Amino acid sequence: MAQRMHGLDESQSDLWVALTVFSQLFTPAMDARLREVGLTLFEYGALMSLSDAPDRALRISEMAERTYAPVPRLSKVVARLEGRGLVTRSVSTTDGRASLISLTASGRRVLLRAAQIQAAAAHYLVLDRISAGDAATLATILSPLVASLDTTGPLSDG
Incomplete structure (x- = not known):
């Protein structure tokens, strides 16, 4: 497969290179598919974090934890999603300093279509x-x- 990496035998090197290359190619491949519904893979993950949450709403810090993103990056993504009507931002009733992000009905519709795209991609890219x-x-x-x-x-x- 690939040139042997220092400190790894041939099969370990092959595995490491395959994992690394797959991880680098996966996001752009998914972004290209999700473009059909106007999302990136990261935006899809952000919407999924809301869909899986109680009342389909989370504080931005909770979304950041669930999406493995720093709060400033997620804030920019949420602003884009909000601008497209997929989420709303409101003041938390339990902490007036915190923003509560909620999935809208439009966001749920886009998310449903994106989930169908992801399932097809799972088959095409891996399972098949x-x-x-x-x-x-x-x-x-x-x-x-x-x-x-x-x-x-x-x-x-x-």
């Missing part, structure tokens, strides 16, 4: 290219790796 057994193995392998990078996230033990 490997066996069902390999998919299960890959999930088993990747889950603890993700959990080690996000010890409080959805794949963590805690």
Whole structure:
């Protein structure tokens, strides 16, 4: 596959290069598909964080945690989504200093279409290219790796 990396044997080097290249190619591939509904993969993740939240609303700091983004970056993304009518921003009833971001009906419609695009992309980019057994193995392998990078996230033990 690729040139051997220092400190890794050939199979380890092949794995590391494959993971690195896949991670670099995945976001642009998804961005291109989601462009159909006017979203980037990151914007889709931001909308998903709201969709999964109680009352489809979160403080911006909570959204930042769920999307692995710094608050300033997320604030800019929320402003764009708000400008397109996909989310609304209001003052939190529990903390007047905090903004509460809510998913709008229009945002839910766009999110539903984006979820369909993501499911098709999941098949095209990954699932149709490997066996069902390999998919299960890959999930088993990747889950603890993700959990080690996000010890409080959805794949963590805690």
